Amino acid sequence: xxxxxxxxxxxxxxxxxxxxxxxxxxxxxxxxxxxxxxxxxxxxxxxxxxxxxxxxxxxxxxxxxxxxxxxxxxxxxxxxxxxxxxxxxxxxxxxxxxxxxxxxxxxxxxxxxxxxxx
Numbered sequence: 001x002x003x004x005x006x007x008x009x010x011x012x013x014x015x016x017x018x019x020x021x022x023x024x025x026x027x028x029x030x031x032x033x034x035x036x037x038x039x040x041x042x043x044x045x046x047x048x049x050x051x052x053x054x055x056x057x058x059x060x061x062x063x064x065x066x067x068x069x070x071x072x073x074x075x076x077x078x079x080x081x082x083x084x085x086x087x088x089x090x091x092x093x094x095x096x097x098x099x100x101x102x103x104x105x106x107x108x109x110x111x112x113x114x115x116x117x118x
Contacts, residue, residue, distance in 0.1 A: 003028055006113035010106040011073030020070070030069055035110055037065065040103050047096055056085035059099070074102040 003024060007014035021027045039058040046055035059082040066075030077098040084092050 001113045001116045006109045009109035013070040013072050017070035059085055074106045077102045
C-alpha cells in the first residue's frame with residue numbers, strides 16, 4: 001500500500017497534506033507517529049469518567065492533528081465532538097461513536113501502510 005492509497009482508505013486528502021508538508025518522507029513520519037498519540041484513549045476514558053474538560057482537550061488535539069495531516073473523515077467527526085464538548089453538551093455518545101469508527105478506519109489504514117514498509 002502506498003501512502004496515497006493509505007490516505008484514500010482512511011478518507012484523507014493526500015494532495016492537501018503533501019501541499020502542506022512538501023515531502024512524502026516527512027508526511028510518512030507524522031502519519032506513522034499518529035499511532036503513538038494517546039489522545040484517543042484519553043478522550044474515551046475521560047468521557048467514560050465524566051471528565052468533560054479533559055475530554056474536550058483530547059478531542060481538540062485530535063481535531064488539530066487531523067487538520068494538519070489532512071485526515072478528513074476523522075477530522076470532521078472529531079471537530080463535531082469538540083464543538084459539542086465546548087458547548088457543554090452532556091450526551092455525546094453518538095458523536096463519540098462516529099469518532100471511534102473514523103479512528104478505527106484511520107488506524108487500520110495506517111497499520112496496513114506500515115505493514116507494507118517492512
